[in-house]
Amino acid sequence: MLFLPAIPPMPREVLVAVGAVVALLVLSVWVHFGRRRYVVIHKSDVTETIACELGRIADALDRLATPPAPRPSLDEEAPRRTDGMSMFRR
Numbered sequence: 001m002l003f004l005p006a007i008p009p010m011p012r013e014v015l016v017a018v019g020a021v022v023a024l025l026v027l028s029v030w031v032h033f034g035r036r037r038y039v040v041i042h043k044s045d046v047t048e049t050i051a052c053e054l055g056r057i058a059d060a061l062d063r064l065a066t067p068p069a070p071r072p073s074l075d076e077e078a079p080r081r082t083d084g085m086s087m088f089r090r
Contacts, residue, residue, distance in 0.1 A: 041047055
């Protein structure tokens with residue numbers, strides 16, 4: 001291994017073992033410090049009120065985001081359906 005002159009010549013198995021140990025150390029440090037920290041809020045009257053108010057805000061935003069359905073005007077008459085097989089012959 002001519003590209004690593006600072007490392008004394010060792011058998012390949014020793015270098016692989018040292019690399020595996022270093023990789024495991026890096027992985028364990030990453031797992032230990034990379035964990036997400038969660039804050040747990042227990043149920044109380046305040047959290048229930050906040051959840052209720054947030055639900056009302058979300059419902060209001062949904063109503064604002066969706067356009068209202070077009071209403072038929074009174075001037076236009078709905079097309080009449082004729083059904084030849086009607087029992088009452090309307």
